[in-house]
Amino acid sequence: MSGERLYGSFPRWMQTAALSAYGLKLLSARRGRHYWEWARFLRESAGWSRQRLQDYQAERLRALVEHARRESPFYRARLQGLDVRTPADLRQVEPVDKETFRRELGSIRTITSGVSVHTGGTTGTPLEVLFTKADVQERMATLDAWRERHGVGRWVRRATFSGRIIVPPGDTGGGVARTNLALRQRLYSSFHLHGSRLEEYARDLARFRPEMIDGFPSAISMVAAHLVATGRSGSIRLRAVFTTSENLYPHQRALIANAFDCPVRNQYASAEGAPFVTECERGALHADLRTGIIEPGDGGILVTSFTTTGTPLIRYRIGDRMDLTEGRCDCGDHNPVIASIDGREQDYVVSPERGMVGVGLIDIFKKIPPVVRQAQVDQVGPGALLVRLVPDRAAFDERYLDVLREGLAERVGRSMKVQFDLVDRIDPEPGGKVRYVKRSFETPRVAPVEREGRP
Secondary structure (H helix, E strand, O other): OOOOHHHHOOOOOHHHHHHHHHHHHHHHHHOHHHHHHHHHHHHOOOOOOOHHHHHHHHHHHHHHHHHHHHOOHHHHHHHHOOOOOOHHHHHHHOOOHHHHHHOOOOHHOOOOOOOOEEOOOOOOOOEEEEEHHHHHHHHHHHHHHHHHHOOEEEEEEEEEEEOOOOOOOOOOOOOEEEHHHOOOOOOOOOOOOOHHHHHHHHHHHHHOOOOEEEOOOHHHHHHHHHHHHHHOOOOOOOEEEEOOOOOOOOOHHHHHHHHOOOOOEEEEEEOOOOOOOEEEEOEEEEEEEOEEEEOOOOOEEEEEOOOOOOOOOOOOOHHHHHHHEEEOOOOOOOOOOOEOOOOOOOOOEOOOOOOEEEOOHHHHHHHHOOOOEEEEEEEOOOEEEEEEEEEEOOOOOOOHHHHHHHHHHHHHOOOEEEEEOOOOOOOOOOOOOOOOOOEOOOOOOOOOOOOOOOO
């Protein structure tokens, strides 16, 4: 029995116990000695000048390059004969695309065990990367320092909307959330956000009384729309809402701010470990030079990250797009301001049983080996999905299709017809990105509030 199915078979109190035990494990991994050292450094460097930030960035780059050259067979060959000492010198290094990264992952890694993260995001290429504990702690300290800047401490009550299966999708009477007691965190399902169930979210949030909400703006905005539509704007007061993993659109920002009567702040990183871009209190997006380098490139940005020593990212073509035109900000943070994050698109499929489903679909690939180069879930009819797969034909076995089919059924319901198409390529969208989830057949959006008399 898979871990997800075993968890789903537990009574609610055991699910809470399992999540809390996992939370203790995360706490140990995320907040060790390196975390507190890095937290202190972030406070000390918060007001550094641009020149000092750039000098530090070059110092970290040299350390990353030497580490990768010494420990990673892939980068040892790629960096041979190159003298990379400054960000400008990186132009000598050939970019690494996602397919090369997937194919050469074993020789890219510098460790054989560590903190494992699965990713695929909106680009459709499932990957697994390994972080060292120091990598993870540095990243968590950076994220916590950003939240603290907005008045949110480390131990506040936190509501999270992410793609994990917190409440089994077929569970219609077991609530919409579970609690991770170790982290003072209430985890909300993203698979029940439709119809009358939105009222459950509103009531559960009111009972939990979080001080912050974080996660996917699409999910948070659906609950916000319900609060606004039912006349309860401001009834759940927060210090801030922090969004990530998807584009935050202006209408979502306005809706969330109205519903929760607090600022909404956006943040960009990635599961692979990309450098951080965070929004300041003036609403500007700052690329943090202490965490890496972001370069423009054909087909999207190239990222070099200082917190990826376990699976180094050096000029990695991550698939996202940014307008790196530099702006100005007088907030006191001298990291460069970028114009916008443009390319993090993720659509939804609309399930007759589950409503809007988009988040979490990448998780189905955790159940098979890394033998899929690209994937796309396309809604081609009101109750039909076409799953395009670009397989590694030398390693792919068609029995994996049954595993993927079952994983999809758990998320979108069993009435949805699923067809698989093994293809040689998946064409990009006009913006240059291959969407992991899309709808070729335009289905109506699920209304945030189910009105009496409506079908």
